[in-house]
Amino acid sequence: MAIRNIRMMGDKVLEKTCRPVETVTPRIRQLVGDMLETMYDACGVGLAAPQVGILKRIVVIDTDGEHPHILINPEILETSGSQTGDEGCLSLPGKTGTVTRPNYVKVRAMDLDMQPFELEATELLARAVCHECDHLDGIMYTQHVEGPLRDVAYQEEEEEE
Numbered sequence: 461m462a463i464r465n466i467r468m469m470g471d472k473v474l475e476k477t478c479r480p481v482e483t484v485t486p487r488i489r490q491l492v493g494d495m496l497e498t499m500y501d502a503c504g505v506g507l508a509a510p511q512v513g514i515l516k517r518i519v520v521i522d523t524d525g526e527h528p529h530i531l532i533n534p535e536i537l538e539t540s541g542s543q544t545g546d547e548g549c550l551s552l553p554g555k556t557g558t559v560t561r562p563n564y565v566k567v568r569a570m571d572l573d574m575q576p577f578e579l580e581a582t583e584l585l586a587r588a589v590c591h592e593c594d595h596l597d598g599i600m601y602t603q604h605v606e607g608p609l610r611d612v613a614y615q616e617e618e619e620e621e
């Protein structure tokens with residue numbers, strides 16, 4: 461596995477609609493492994509393939525550091541409720557903004573064996589599913605943000621230096 465370069469907001473690749481995965485080739489497996497490693501390395505809770513420059517409908521999410529979710533060709537089937545809170549993106553480091561999302565989502569996706577499964581998510585996981593699925597359609601959270609973007613202070617990193 462390898463850490464890939466994360467594309468930053470303004471890169472046109474983040475504005476494109478991604479193509480569905482037809483078959484999970486060894487290259488796709490490698491990509492998914494690299495996406496997980498890249499997400500953990502950047503201390504993110506989710507990453508979509510276009511963020512590493514690949515226009516395929518693949519997202520990885522891990523909101524608690526213990527349960528990685530790999531979603532290939534994800535489709536949101538149901539949403540309900542709403543939550544309003546801060547959101548950020550590895551493609552726009554150092555910034556956060558207020559976004560309202562559903563508090564519950566049911567998503568259908570394929571796993572690495574191209575077997576379909578459904579995931580029900582609430583709270584942060586629901587937020588992450590919505591955020592990452594948006595990336596597959598070229599949408600950044602900044603398009604949903606309420607009010608101004610704010611700077612995030614990375615205190616822990618500063619203390620280490």
Ligand code: NI
Pocket residue numbers: 548549550551591592595
């Ligand atoms: Ni993002």
